[in-house]
Amino acid sequence: MFEGTFSGSGYGSGYYPIITQNYSNIANYTTLNQTADTADFHEFHILPQAGENQTALVESWRLVSGVNLSTTEVPNATTNGWTFDCVFQEIELRTNSLLFEWRSLEHIPIEESYFEPTAGSAHESESDPL
Numbered sequence: 001m002f003e004g005t006f007s008g009s010g011y012g013s014g015y016y017p018i019i020t021q022n023y024s025n026i027a028n029y030t031t032l033n034q035t036a037d038t039a040d041f042h043e044f045h046i047l048p049q050a051g052e053n054q055t056a057l058v059e060s061w062r063l064v065s066g067v068n069l070s071t072t073e074v075p076n077a078t079t080n081g082w083t084f085d086c087v088f089q090e091i092e093l094r095t096n097s098l099l100f101e102w103r104s105l106e107h108i109p110i111e112e113s114y115f116e117p118t119a120g121s122a123h124e125s126e127s128d129p130l
Contacts, residue, residue, distance in 0.1 A: 004038065016044040016058070018093075031060040031089050032098045046093070054093045062087050064105065071111045083110060 004014015015030040015038060030039040043059035062085040069081035086104040091097065 013038045015039055029091060031058055052094055055090050056093055058089050058091060060087050
């Protein structure tokens with residue numbers, strides 16, 4: 001179950017409540033160590049491991065400014081553009097601590113995107129490389 005908002009662009013911002021079989025809320029989980037971003041509705045998966053160290057994978061989209069889009073094939077692309085960074089985190093549920101984090105922009109060059117960024121400098125013209 002996801003609690004939050006959905007954008008028309010296909011991503012969301014919110015958290016995942018954990019509830020009992022009687023629908024009582026016992027915890028809320030979202031991504032950690034991010035300034036303004038929260039979990040996306042696409043991915044929250046509790047991993048099948050036994051014991052107290054149960055973990056979950058959670059995904060979010062982080063809006064990044066100051067990105068050089070001039071390496072793409074967009075005419076008049078800016079060197080100070082916007083893009084999304086897809087972030088996956090593994091979180092230990094008992095302590096709500098971050099165990100692992102993977103950021104797409106650290107591994108996938110923006111010019112390898114299947115999506116063509118749009119020209120402009122406003123938030124509405126961001127690039128979505130994944």
